Amino acid sequence: xxxxxLLVLLLCASVYLLGCKPQTxxxxxxxxxxxxxxxxxxxxxxxxxxxxxxxMMMGCHDCHSPxxxxxxxxxxxxxxxxxxxxxxxxPDPSLGKKGSTSPMEGIVFGGDLTSYIGPWGHSYSANLxxxxxxIGEWTFDxxxxxxxxxxxxxxxNGRPIMPPMPWQNFRHINNEDIHMIWTFLRSLKPxxxxxxxxxxxxx
Numbered sequence: 001x002x003x004x005x006l007l008v009l010l011l012c013a014s015v016y017l018l019g020c021k022p023q024t025x026x027x028x029x030x031x032x033x034x035x036x037x038x039x040x041x042x043x044x045x046x047x048x049x050x051x052x053x054x055x056m057m058m059g060c061h062d063c064h065s066p067x068x069x070x071x072x073x074x075x076x077x078x079x080x081x082x083x084x085x086x087x088x089x090x091p092d093p094s095l096g097k098k099g100s101t102s103p104m105e106g107i108v109f110g111g112d113l114t115s116y117i118g119p120w121g122h123s124y125s126a127n128l129x130x131x132x133x134x135i136g137e138w139t140f141d142x143x144x145x146x147x148x149x150x151x152x153x154x155x156x157n158g159r160p161i162m163p164p165m166p167w168q169n170f171r172h173i174n175n176e177d178i179h180m181i182w183t184f185l186r187s188l189k190p191x192x193x194x195x196x197x198x199x200x201x202x203x
Contacts, residue, residue, distance in 0.1 A: 047180045047184075048180075048187045049184075050177075051181045051182070051187075054177055054180060055185070058170075060128070061077050061082065061083065062113065063114060063125045063165070064083045064085055064114070064125045064128050065078065065081065065082045065083050065084070066078045066087055066090075066112045066114055067112040081191060081193070083127075083129055083185070083188060084129050085114060085124065085134070085193055086110070086114035086115050086124035086195050086196065087112075087114070087193060088193050088194050090110070090112070090114075090115070092110065092117075093108040093109065093115060093117055106118075107119075115196075116163065120162045120163055121162065121198060121199050121200045121201040121202075121203065122198065122203075123162040123164075123198050124196050124198065127194075127195050128185050128188075129189065129190050129191045129193075130186050130188060130190050131190035131192050133192050133194040133195070134190070135185065136190060138153075138154055140179070141154070143182050143185075144178055146167070147167060147170055147173070148167065148170050148173060148178070149167070149171070150165070
């Protein structure tokens, strides 16, 4: 009888100890909830900030924003015309020939780095602000097609976008990032600036 009592006590103690296994941070309900909770949704302001960061890091200003230069030659973006493209009426590069057709003739950049002459002809950086002379009447799908497929004006039958636009580098950008770039561009102050038309080589 004494042995049976001892056996029962041992069984009860085992059950108690198993039931009182300490909970680690990984096993607590609160920790589990944190692991499974979705990240907070981004606000429109967050998307604009992320898009602004992407535009800067991808070098969009290098071509699409007119430049000004200090007396020491330091280049700065013209903050009054950010991303407005090649200024209408600005002079073409004085070096080179507009009819350039041979890569051996080299490439000529305009003074503020928004116009270019090369084997592809004479191209100009587009106005990316939400003005009617820019992308103001575009849809997101048009912008995505231009950005990732190199279609002028974002149209299926549009001519290829000419260098130096590196659209080939953007073909695999994820949909979330391109939406944020679009959101940022749509948040800009519209700037009226009708960029000159592209001129094919030999013209």
